[in-house]
Amino acid sequence: MAKKPEYFVHESLQDRNSLIHYLRALLQGIENGEVILADDDETLTLTPNHLTLMNLRASKTKSEQSLRLKLSWTTQLTDESDSAPLFIKSKKSKKGK
């Protein structure tokens, strides 16, 4: 069950127009519920949840400014042997009253 985490790392220099282009592509992926990240070697597919933790960090010094956006979510990790609902509806008794 405990698989090693898979990583995707990318770094490049972009002008404003191409930056917007990449951000739009990410937005599109989030909307569709699937963000595909690939390079020469491997492909990593993320499936954003409906509920996402958004962590936004910005910093500013005289010489440098940065903005970091971290989105994280949990994927449903169900133990199949223990996933059925626990509540048993009692059908007859209540309607009868």
Added chain:
Amino acid sequence: MAMRDFSKVYSSLRFLLIDLQKQLQTVYDGLIGQDTSLFAKSQERMDYIENAHLSLLNHSFHSSLRQGREQLPLQGFEHISYSLLNLSLQLNSLSQELQKLKSLKLLQKKRITQALQTLNRGLSLIVPALESEDLALTLNLCQLQGQIDKLGREQLQRYSQELKNCEQQAALLQCSFIVRDIQSMGNTLLKVGEGLLSAKLGQFMQIDRYQSLEATLCDFNQQLPSQDLRIHSMGETKSGCTLSSVQTGQEAEAQVLAIFKQGRKDKLHDEKLGIERWHQAFPGIAPEVYSYQKQGDKAALLFEYLSGETFESLLLDERERLQTAINRLFSTLSEIWHTTVQARRIAANFMPQLQKRLSAVYAVHPEFNLKDKGLRIGTAQQVSLEKLIQQATMLESELQAPFAVYIHGDFNVDNILYNAEQDSVNFVDLHRSEYQDYTQDLSVLMVSFYRLAYFEPKTRQRIRLVMEAIYDFGADYAESQRDHDYAKRMTLGLARSYISSTRFVLDKEHAKSMLFKGRYLLEHLIHQSKDNSTYRLPKELLRETF
């Protein structure tokens, strides 16, 4: 420091006892040996006894000043000391009466010497009783009063027979008074015994109350071997009460007979009323109250020990056991609601409750307090938690439950016990029970499961399943009662509980996840209520989101 105070108080008490026993012995010797000079000598002890008593009070008082609150064991000592001083005063006036008598012959009777010896034995029992682990010696001491009283009554009967055919009527009457004085010293000895019980049990308790407990326990066909009754501390409740159990039997097979709860009088009084109302509204769910005692602003409640498992331990147990227990809880709740339903609309006021708790939340998690400032990211805005609560309060004012039922009021996992043998549930900690919206109990219960500090994925999944089960059970009940606003009220109740119970959660990540979920629920409800479609709780929220 507490130990030093204790030993000072204790040694004062021992000095007092030594002098009191000397005083009694001197009176006794004077009576037996017809030596009236000894009566005057016995009276000299009074000064020593008063001094020891004052020194005890002094040490006890200083201790309570330093500790900042009452030291219950020391209060017990004070009670004993007052009674012993009283006994000394009674002995003093007895010796003065004896001095006035022309002859002591009529008092040199077996029953009278036995009564005085019994009194002396009682005094000798005090220190061993205090030092002993159990209550047997204390109870023996209390029983001595009965013996003294019986001896006195028999002697008085003798005197009254002699009165008929005797010329020394005046002397006989004087002797009768003395016997009555000895009897009343027996009563004072009983007061000492009660003080001992109080010191050992940690609160004031009268002997007849103890006997009523004994009687009640006998009704359950339980033998009460008073030799090995033990009091075990069980810690403190969230509301600041201390809990102890009354046990019998040796360590391994110890059996709990009753629970003592002591604390603030207002809380315990509410709890007693809550229990009594449960007995009326739905018998069999709340524990029996054996005794309720108050002293100043403190009180003590002695009630039935209910055996059973908490849902916290069932959560980690086999799925089948948990499922049986939780569905028993559901059917019990349905029965309670059907039985206690009142056809009147009622407001749960979740948002005002939350507003009131915010400062306590911020005290534990100051980083949650954004000082009523909202957030702005570019053109997007997020209102502050305070604003969000205000908006939700507006919404809530239109959401009253269509009926009221008798609810627990503090429906945490720890306050429900499941007895597997009888397949039954019991409630404890009932000081907030009242007629209210049933979503009050359900939302508190759900979040009390969420709040549990188990972080293994399997247990978290269990917690989610239990929360879903509680929600679905409530939804099913709401549907059967045509309660159409269930989802909205539950959302508000859950948001209230998620946010307000972060004050009990010290794990920062866990607390943060609860705050975020609470906030999200409020935003979701406010946002969704703008369109008119049926509102649904965002159930994915019951899952771990990060």
